[in-house]
Each structure stands twice: as C-alpha cells, then as structure tokens.
Amino acid sequence: MKKIIIYGFLAMLFASSAQAQNCEKYNRYCDADLYDFDYSVQSAFTHMYPGDTIPVKTVLYGNKEYHITVCSDYPNMEWWIVKPYRKSEKTLIEIKTDTTRTYKTDEYDEYIVDEETGDYIVEDMEISIDTIWDVKRVTAEKMIFRKDDSKVDWKKRLKKTQRAFVYVTLPMDADPEGACVAVFIGRSNVRKSSFKSRQTGESY
Numbered sequence: 001m002k003k004i005i006i007y008g009f010l011a012m013l014f015a016s017s018a019q020a021q022n023c024e025k026y027n028r029y030c031d032a033d034l035y036d037f038d039y040s041v042q043s044a045f046t047h048m049y050p051g052d053t054i055p056v057k058t059v060l061y062g063n064k065e066y067h068i069t070v071c072s073d074y075p076n077m078e079w080w081i082v083k084p085y086r087k088s089e090k091t092l093i094e095i096k097t098d099t100t101r102t103y104k105t106d107e108y109d110e111y112i113v114d115e116e117t118g119d120y121i122v123e124d125m126e127i128s129i130d131t132i133w134d135v136k137r138v139t140a141e142k143m144i145f146r147k148d149d150s151k152v153d154w155k156k157r158l159k160k161t162q163r164a165f166v167y168v169t170l171p172m173d174a175d176p177e178g179a180c181v182a183v184f185i186g187r188s189n190v191r192k193s194s195f196k197s198r199q200t201g202e203s204y
Contacts, residue, residue, distance in 0.1 A: 037186025069153035
C-alpha cells in the first residue's frame with residue numbers, strides 16, 4: 001500500500017514538472033517586442049490551476065521606467081500590484097487603575113474617624129489609569145494597480161527604488177487542467193550620457 005502511495009505521489013510530481021516545462025519561455029501571448037523594455041531579468045512563468053493565487057516578488061529600481069503585464073492562454077486572468085511597507089501595530093495588553101485617597105484630619109493632623117462606620121473620612125479621591133500596549137512592526141500592502149477592462153497593463157517611471165509584489169489569480173471557471181501564465185516585468189534601457197567635443201561633435 002505504501003508503494004502505491006509513493007508511486008502515485010511521484011507520478012503527480014512528474015506531471016506537475018512536465019506541465020511547468022511546457023510553460024518554459026512562455027511568451028507567445030505577450031508581444032514584448034512591442035515595447036522598448038528589457039523583459040529578461042525579473043519576468044517569471046508557471047503553470048497554475050483554477051483558484052491558485054501566486055505572488056511574484058520584484059525590485060523596481062529608481063530612475064527607470066517599468067512595464068508590467070500578465071499573459072496567459074486563459075483570457076481573463078486576475079492580477080494586481082501591491083507595494084509592501086512597514087507600519088506599527090498596537091495591541092492592548094492591560095489597563096491598570098490606581099486610586100489615591102486623601103483623608104480628613106483635625107487640627108492636630110490626626111485622621112478623623114466616621115462615628116457610624118469607624119472608617120477614616122475621605123476628603124479627596126483621585127483615580128489614575130495606566131494603559132499598557134504591545135507595539136509591533138508589521139508588514140502591510142498598498143495597492144498601486146489592479147487590472148480591469150480599461151487597464152490591462154502597468155507602465156510607470158519611478159524616482160525611487162522600491163519592492164513590489166505582483167499577485168496573479170487563475171479564476172475558478174478556468175480549464176480544470178490549468179493554464180500557463182507569464183508575468184512580464186520590463187525595464188527601460190539605461191540611457192548613457194556622454195561629453196561631446198565642441199570642435200568635432202564626437203562623443204567620448
């Protein structure tokens with residue numbers, strides 16, 4: 001029985017690997033040559049099944065223009081881009097209260113006793129509240145783009161370097177066998193500056 005389970009697992013693993021290989025260099029649904037961007041560095045591809053959501057982590061460098069798009073043989077891929085950032089999150093641990101009482105005294109600074117109760121007579125009472133918090137630094141995400149009918153790709157020139165996650169979802173109504181999906185992350189070519197001679201106009 002154990003051998004059957006092991007063989008079955010290996011067969012599933014082999015099938016998954018074969019499907020991933022079929023998606024290798026998967027670019028026939030993206031016309032990358034249409035844009036003047038380099039897609040060779042951070043672009044990624046995989047085989048997805050209905051209901052899968054997979055993030056692609058990337059670093060977008062400052063002073064460069066980026067173009068991001070998602071391509072698949074399934075036409076209605078859902079995808080969006082978020083920018084992760086750190087923020088402080090407070091959690092209430094405990095609320096402590098402390099009561100300070102001032103009692104009445106006579107002309108000899110002796111406490112005056114209530115004849116009915118036998119207790120000291122309270123002249124003033126102050127209640128202080130101390131709230132104890134646990135503060136943690138957590139990672140949050142800010143949505144910067146979401147694909148819809150009017151926006152099918154994202155293109156922007158960035159001033160600062162930042163991290164970004166591209167989330168891709170294959171909807172549940174897709175083919176049960178899944179689909180090949182490619183995330184194209186293109187970066188504009190670096191423009192090089194050079195000095196020119198005043199006499200010849202040649203660059204150096």
